[in-house]
Amino acid sequence: MEIAAGLASVAKGFHARGWLLGTSGNLSAVVQREPLRLAMSPSGVDKGELKPEQLLSIDENARIVSAHQGKPSDESLLHIRIVKDRDAGAVLHTHSVWNTILSDLYATEGGVTINGYEMLKGLQGVRTHEHTEFLPIIENSQDMPALAEQVGKTLNEHQAAHGFLLRRHGLYSWGRTLAEAKRHIEILEFLLETMGRTNRRLD
Amino acid sequence: MEIAAGLASVAKGFHARGWLLGTSGNLSAVVQREPLRLAMSPSGVDKGELKPEQLLSIDENARIVSAHQGKPSDESLLHIRIVKDRDAGAVLHTHSVWNTILSDLYATEGGVTINGYEMLKGLQGVRTHEHTEFLPIIENSQDMPALAEQVGKTLNEHQAAHGFLLRRHGLYSWGRTLAEAKRHIEILEFLLETMGRTNRRLD
């Protein structure tokens, strides 16, 4: 229940910032590794009103193992892929205005290159602002198994990435803990907004 | 009373986001279909302070049937028209900076065309980001019966639209339930802001 309360609290905070409007986005955290049990936000729920008891428990095939009537998010397969490939403890997915704009603006370059910002130091394992973070951009799709496979390939190609963007869709990030995942989202959202506003100014 | 509490809660949240400043905007929800009874926000009330007991009950001619002294919003006729033509359970109308700007910027095109965004999937009945939403723009007017007729015509011409804009005035959206109407407003406000900021960047 503590994990569920944590996810609900993060959801409420991000909704207030406008990063999870209109029931968009989703959140998960690992409850148990073997066999995998993930606390997952249900589909179509207002994230500003998410209650801990609404979090679903799903297995590694995205099937509900708790007694809920709800439906897990369509994107559960992506969460499971990230948890496995990155050994993540939590995965967060936001839809902000700035991540949506930059996911399209940098699509032809295959990703957003961010470097030279002190804020990068908040990403796990980064020790200096002289770090280059490459945030890959993946074409959006409604075919979730195919998209999960593409996410797996991207994670494999970009081992150092702390997140990725789905084009005209949103941002995914993760962490060993929910607190780390939340920190990563806040940092990446900050950096995308900073680059977006800088880019526009310099045009 | 539950409906009134829901409307008051949505009003407070939207006011905090700056979408209902200066007593602007209005909210309604169907309490009974036959004969029609609509819970309607009163005219000239601070939406950040709206209390459930202030919601008026009106009939299909926008006459107050509750024991209130207040005055229903001038735009009640538009709410009633939408409720009837779309079989809506709730209607919400916001004045945001971005919806105001885009309602003018795209006026000569007759509406805003939005496509290719994942966020569109949150609109009722939409299953893919490869959806094209056309948000019609109607010229603003103080003649409410005439405007209500124009709204009826527009709803008829654009059967698939999930909302419309009044020029230099604001956004209307609706849903089968209050939660769905709230979701639609959040999605459309998000998409209008995203397009507005993108448009400016590309100028």
Add this chain to the structure above:
Amino acid sequence: MEIAAGLASVAKGFHARGWLLGTSGNLSAVVQREPLRLAMSPSGVDKGELKPEQLLSIDENARIVSAHQGKPSDESLLHIRIVKDRDAGAVLHTHSVWNTILSDLYATEGGVTINGYEMLKGLQGVRTHEHTEFLPIIENSQDMPALAEQVGKTLNEHQAAHGFLLRRHGLYSWGRTLAEAKRHIEILEFLLETMGRTNRRLD
């Protein structure tokens, strides 16, 4: 005490919106007309933390008549001038980013002309969006008696104005009641932001 609580509540809300940062801005409301007694925010107080008991009571010469040690805002003379010339019941003064920018951008034109927006209907006495509001801009000064005189002249020249801007300084508006003054500020801030963003986009 009810007036003081109202002022404190408005101060807190406007501070959250970023309109009263850094102890800037000030608020007043008439407690008694004859002789004039004004509840006035003290100088140098964090508006996010303003408590009702901190509101000073001043007379028509801006002298404290309550038992407070504090100092009334330097701009009390402007509040008194507005209360007298407009028969206002409350006067509010905000420092927002957008009002600061527009107060400079339109200074050579002597004011900001706003028309054609539905939001204008929220200004007292305005019945249609086809209204033209002229918001005069006054050069900033630290000579308060001289500035108060200039304010008096401006109010006289622009009898229909619902507010004015001090250049690179901020916005003043007022109302017959505190609720009306708050409504006017929210409307004018909204319109200035809308015009500011439109102007920049069209540049």
Add this chain to the structure above:
Amino acid sequence: MEIAAGLASVAKGFHARGWLLGTSGNLSAVVQREPLRLAMSPSGVDKGELKPEQLLSIDENARIVSAHQGKPSDESLLHIRIVKDRDAGAVLHTHSVWNTILSDLYATEGGVTINGYEMLKGLQGVRTHEHTEFLPIIENSQDMPALAEQVGKTLNEHQAAHGFLLRRHGLYSWGRTLAEAKRHIEILEFLLETMGRTNRRLD
């Protein structure tokens, strides 16, 4: 404990404004002058969740003298330098989008020159908007002793400055009290945003 509660409250408020995202930024206040004891925010803590009991007590060499397991912020040496050179009672450091953008945009000029804004009057000792504030920009570095020395040199060269920027990193300001430091941050953030938005408009 009152100092710690004050710091936690400021942290929470600034985090809500997006000035301390992703555990960035740090806050300190003097508890005792001789020998120096500073209440200092721990490293890597979510500033929206900072609790008073988490504040560390450090000495003039940035060593923890309280019974905490935590680690003081890497930038403690900068706080200590400022406290000594400016006789400050509190030091606050924020990472906002606008201060990050302007710290880079004006780097070649060595700092940001701000003048003619009423808001400047909120800076300690400033009596008129006809004041020129020069906010020096220091190149970012991970070598904290070297950076602390550079900060000392900058403070010495710019005796009148109420803050400084670290390039692509953030803003430092301070005050005789925590309230004054908070006021200075709010004012400088406001002015940087105002200049940033104006600059872009004029491009």
